[in-house]
Amino acid sequence: MWRAPVTRLPSHVFRLPASPRCAGTTLRTHPTPVRYPRRGLGQLTQAAALKPSSPKGPRASSAPSHPSKATLDSDDLPIVSLDGRKVAIGWNAETWSRFHNIWLRDHCRCSECFHAVTKQRLFDTFEIPADIQPLDVKAIPEGLQVTWPASTPHISLYPWSWLQTCSYDPPFPHLRPESESKTHQIIWGSKIQQAPPTVTYEEVMESGDFGLYKWLQNIDRFGFSFVNNVPVTTEATEELATRIGFIRETQYGKFWDFTSNMAKGDTAYTDLALSAHTDNTYFTDPAGLQMFHMLSHTEGSGGASLLVDGFYAASILRDLHPESYELLTRIPVPAHAVGEEGCLYRSSPPLGYPVLSVDRSSGALYQVRWNNDDRSVLGHVGGDELEKLYEAMRIWNRLLKISDLEYWVQLTPGTVVIMNNHRVLHGRSAFTGRRRMCGAYIGIDEYTSKLAVLEEKFSSRTSTPSEGQRSVWHPKF
Numbered sequence: 506m507w508r509a510p511v512t513r514l515p516s517h518v519f520r521l522p523a524s525p526r527c528a529g530t531t532l533r534t535h536p537t538p539v540r541y542p543r544r545g546l547g548q549l550t551q552a553a554a555l556k557p558s559s560p561k562g563p564r565a566s567s568a569p570s571h572p573s574k575a576t577l578d579s580d581d582l583p584i585v586s587l588d589g590r591k592v593a594i595g596w597n598a599e600t601w602s603r604f605h606n607i608w609l610r611d612h613c614r615c616s617e618c619f620h621a622v623t624k625q626r627l628f629d630t631f632e633i634p635a636d637i638q639p640l641d642v643k644a645i646p647e648g649l650q651v652t653w654p655a656s657t658p659h660i661s662l663y664p665w666s667w668l669q670t671c672s673y674d675p676p677f678p679h680l681r682p683e684s685e686s687k688t689h690q691i692i693w694g695s696k697i698q699q700a701p702p703t704v705t706y707e708e709v710m711e712s713g714d715f716g717l718y719k720w721l722q723n724i725d726r727f728g729f730s731f732v733n734n735v736p737v738t739t740e741a742t743e744e745l746a747t748r749i750g751f752i753r754e755t756q757y758g759k760f761w762d763f764t765s766n767m768a769k770g771d772t773a774y775t776d777l778a779l780s781a782h783t784d785n786t787y788f789t790d791p792a793g794l795q796m797f798h799m800l801s802h803t804e805g806s807g808g809a810s811l812l813v814d815g816f817y818a819a820s821i822l823r824d825l826h827p828e829s830y831e832l833l834t835r836i837p838v839p840a841h842a843v844g845e846e847g848c849l850y851r852s853s854p855p856l857g858y859p860v861l862s863v864d865r866s867s868g869a870l871y872q873v874r875w876n877n878d879d880r881s882v883l884g885h886v887g888g889d890e891l892e893k894l895y896e897a898m899r900i901w902n903r904l905l906k907i908s909d910l911e912y913w914v915q916l917t918p919g920t921v922v923i924m925n926n927h928r929v930l931h932g933r934s935a936f937t938g939r940r941r942m943c944g945a946y947i948g949i950d951e952y953t954s955k956l957a958v959l960e961e962k963f964s965s966r967t968s969t970p971s972e973g974q975r976s977v978w979h980p981k982f
């Protein structure tokens with residue numbers, strides 16, 4: 506049985522082994538702090554600075570760390586030079602970035618080129634000559650200053666830290682904001698039941714939003730969170746959901762209040778057991794968050810809830826069954842929801858989406874789509890690949906049922922569970938009696954937007970300026 510080496514974290518949570526990249530989690534390498542060009546390097550004359558730098562100029566080897574302040578000392582500025590159709594910036598003796606001239610002109614964010622409030626581009630990118638050349642490039646304490654040819658020469662200024670965050674030749678991943686959350690992702694197994702991520706209703710509802718931030722950080726890191734002490738009403742549960750964003754309405758309604766009465770044409774509205782699955786595999790954009798609050802269960806038993814970390818299961822599949830992992834990241838699987846007379850939802854495009862969606866550039870897993878009950882006819886997989894696909898699904902299904910991965914919990918009135926439906930699978934055991942459940946979906950974009958806004962508010966990296974308007978140099982757009 507594959508087990509990630511347990512590190513110094515509590516026994517029920519651990520980070521993936523220090524392999525370069527695992528499903529959904531890229532461990533951050535903390536760059537050794539790098540000094541800016543020493544005085545000697547910073548003293549290039551203006552003319553020298555404009556000379557094309559040596560094409561074999563040193564490439565990035567030690568990634569720079571963000572400058573500790575917005576402006577740099579005049580005698581310690583990066584070297585800047587023209588390099589054909591690019592501008593080269595020497596952060597230190599061996600680390601350079603190169604930005605295409607057209608990229609720099611396109612990304613000018615002065616008030617003429619970029620709307621200071623709406624943060625939308627104001628000029629026509631395609632008016633920029635493909636071979637545009639600066640009249641001048643200069644390193645000044647505030648950043649890289651570039652003068653562009655125009656009837657009245659146009660001056661652009663790019664802050665040093667923004668250039669480092671956006672550097673693409675080479676990229677500095679550890680400076681990208683998305684590296685933060687990926688690094689924070691914590692995968693878990695059944696031992697999470699020792700200390701599941703939990704916040705209180707009072708924390709989440711308090712007006713300062715820090716409790717709400719704590720809740721969303723839980724979801725960002727673990728893929729789910731409980732909320733305790735929630736009033737046992739649909740109204741309080743709905744109000745809790747809308748603290749994150751507007752509810753996603755579907756054919757099941759907006760805020761659901763359901764039981765096993767087949768009110769809707771889906772087995773969720775029965776007392777049957779449901780194996781681990783994600784919802785909405787038939788939607789182009791499956792709901793991002795799913796919230797459940799069990800309001801009552803009388804005259805019966807069972808109905809325990811199941812949570813499985815799909816990113817954990819996928820990392821095991823990747824490491825132990827790479828061929829099956831590859832098939833599940835490549836072969837689309839169609840799905841449908843047609844139980845309601847007035848509905849005939851089927852995947853669009855008709856072939857559907859892979860069970861495991863992987864970012865083709867980084868290789869990081871970003872979504873699990875799995876509901877074997879809602880899967881449609883596999884009519885597009887030919888040859889021996891079909892049997893390999895069934896074998897891959899069999900292995901995947903077996904992984905989801907390993908006791909070390911299953912977190913069974915009996916929900917009780919007053920405790921809400923919310924999960925990231927793109928990562929955490931859920932299910933339930935069969936039950937008897939009358940079981941009343943309520944909840945809602947929230948779109949993935951509403952969730953990630955609210956988390957980003959709260960990060961702006963509470964984290965040091967991207968604080969909103971005192972005047973309340975976010976900077977045009979915000980690292981996230």
Ligand SMILES: C[N+](C)(C)CCCC[C@H](N)C(=O)O
Nearest residue numbers: 757761771773783784785876
């Ligand atoms: C609305 N509520 C969550 C109660 C039921 C949703 C139906 C679940 C459906 N089989 C799916 O996997 O999407």
Ligand SMILES: O=C(O)CCC(=O)C(=O)O
Nearest residue numbers: 773779784931932933942
């Ligand atoms: O009834 C439950 O506990 C969960 C039902 C379910 O899996 C769903 O609605 O997707």
